[in-house]
Structure formats: structure tokens, C-alpha cells
Amino acid sequence: MAPDTRTDxxxxxxxxxxxxxAFGELYRRYRIPLYAFCIRMARDQDRAGDLLHDVFLTxxxxxxxxxxxxxxxxxxxxxxxxxxxxxxxxxxxIHGSEFESAGDGETPETLLESAERSEILRHALSSLKAxxxxxxxxxxxxxxxxxxxxxxxxxxxxxxxxxxxxxxRALAAMLSPRLGxxxxx
Amino acid sequence: xxxxxxxxxxxxxxDGNSREEDAAAAFGHMAGCEECRMFFRSxxxxxxxxxxxxxxEPSAKLDRRIRQIPSREKARKESWPVRLAGxxxxxFAIPVPAxxxxxxxxxxxxxxxxxxxxxxxxxxEQKVIYVVSAPTVEVYGVxxxxxDTQH
Numbered sequence: 001m002a003p004d005t006r007t008d009x010x011x012x013x014x015x016x017x018x019x020x021x022a023f024g025e026l027y028r029r030y031r032i033p034l035y036a037f038c039i040r041m042a043r044d045q046d047r048a049g050d051l052l053h054d055v056f057l058t059x060x061x062x063x064x065x066x067x068x069x070x071x072x073x074x075x076x077x078x079x080x081x082x083x084x085x086x087x088x089x090x091x092x093x094i095h096g097s098e099f100e101s102a103g104d105g106e107t108p109e110t111l112l113e114s115a116e117r118s119e120i121l122r123h124a125l126s127s128l129k130a131x132x133x134x135x136x137x138x139x140x141x142x143x144x145x146x147x148x149x150x151x152x153x154x155x156x157x158x159x160x161x162x163x164x165x166x167x168x169r170a171l172a173a174m175l176s177p178r179l180g181x182x183x184x185x
Numbered sequence: 186x187x188x189x190x191x192x193x194x195x196x197x198x199x200d201g202n203s204r205e206e207d208a209a210a211a212f213g214h215m216a217g218c219e220e221c222r223m224f225f226r227s228x229x230x231x232x233x234x235x236x237x238x239x240x241x242e243p244s245a246k247l248d249r250r251i252r253q254i255p256s257r258e259k260a261r262k263e264s265w266p267v268r269l270a271g272x273x274x275x276x277f278a279i280p281v282p283a284x285x286x287x288x289x290x291x292x293x294x295x296x297x298x299x300x301x302x303x304x305x306x307x308x309x310e311q312k313v314i315y316v317v318s319a320p321t322v323e324v325y326g327v328x329x330x331x332x333d334t335q336h
Contacts (some may be wrong), residue, residue: 056254121231165193172227
């Protein structure tokens, strides 16, 4: 099947008229990066599924409010981020403040012994504060620039730069005891 | 500059966001600083590791649920409460929250009226006791009192 050559803006214009086809194509384009973002931010597969659903429901209902050309990707990530924050707050109210802390008994250090690299990183990531995790994911997985991350998070570029540095330092501190023996690369 | 500042510059360098002279200064410092060298090495390793991590995919069930959003939303828009709300909003410029509040109040008023009309008198039968007493009056030196008063 030939790839769809329509731009996001063209698809968005079609979506404003209620086109299910345009909706399907936008979902195909963004489902994986958004799902990865939701799952790593929410740290819960079921909740991430609901969040992804809500992001696309919001897109379907509010497509007409996205006016800035080329803004769809950042708009989607901003909606996902807000949904994650709201859902985390709600979950914390139900489960108590423990919900936000990562501790599931395992530390990245103990996992280093037996688990594979991506698993180690996933656990280390989930131990990071949400504000550090989000910038790191947007930078490394989505390849967004500081300006683009700032559009998603609503912060300044200098704040993004500082948070990225702190995120890296925190991750490095978690994993550094073993880095000398076994490179993550 | 201290190590924190150099490491922040090194972190920005990895993102292609550092100024050339700042990066040069940070690399110069790193040559003689084990801590900053360790940080830079681990930051590079983490970058590679994070980029190589596989991206999870939504399940087939979740895929179906999301792809059905347009048809579900279409059905929702065609349902009578939504159509009625839309009609009222367009014709009479009544906002939906005000409309919902009005309908809610109407239901409360109807419920209260129904309760008033159908309620049964559950107050138990009461014994009524009349207590009659006449005041004591003195007329021309003769003292009268209520019938039950003993003389």
C-alpha cells in the first residue's frame, strides 16, 4: 500500500469535516510515539491505553481549535502530557502519595545484574521524577528540540535545558556504579 | 564555573544546543576532571540506550477502540439529548450548563410536588387533654374558685 502523502495540516482540515479516514491516518502516524510517551509517563499499561484513547477523543472533538499550522504533533503531546498529569493526580488521590514514588522494591543496581539493557533503562526511567522523565522522553525518543519541548511543557527553553541536565545526572547517578564495568551501549 | 555548570554545558552539547566557546571550555575542563568525564560518558551511553529502546505498540483491542471513535462520536451527536441541547443552543442561545441546571431544578421541583401529593399522614393518633381552670375571684368578700377547688 502506498504511503499517505497528505500532510498533517491537510488531514486536520479533513478531520474538521468529520472525516473518519483522516482520523485513522493521524492515529496511524502518532499512535506509537504517543503510546510510548503515555506508557513511560504513567508507568501502567492499562492507564496508558485509556490515556491514548482520551488523547484521540480530544483530537476528534477539538480538531477545529488547532489553528497554528504544523502544530499538531506538539498539540497531541501537550494533550497527552496534561492527561497524564491529571490521571496521575487522580490516581495519587486514590492510592496515596506512594503512587508517585517509583519504588517497587527493585533498584536499577540490582537489575543490572540480570536484566537486559533496555529493561534496566526502563526501570531507571520510571524511578525519575515525572518532570525529568517527560523532557528526557521528548528529547531522546521524539528527537524534539528545546523549543519544541518547551511548546509541549509550557516552560522556557532554559528550563528545559536545565531539566534535561538534571534528568541525565540523576540517571547517571543511578547507573554509574556499574558503568565502569559494563557499558550501557 | 564549577562542575555543575560544565556538566550542564556538556548535556546541552549532546543535544546540539551549546555555544562553541562554552563547549570548548567544558571539554578543556573535562580533560582534567574525572567526575565530569564520567558524567559525559554515562550521558552518551544513556542517550544511545534510550534511543535504542523499543517502542511499545497499542494492543489490537485498544486499536479497535480508538479507531471506532468517529463512529461512536457520530452516534452520540445524533442522540436526542445532544441534538436537543444543540438546537436550544442555536435557537435560543442557551448554554448547555444553564440548560442542564434548569432541567435539574425542574426535576427537583417535580419530585418535591409528587412527594407532597402522595405523602401519608404518619403522625400517631393523639389524646387531647383539656385542662380547664378558673381563676380565683373574690366578690364582696365571698371567695370563689374553680370547680375542683376544695373549700
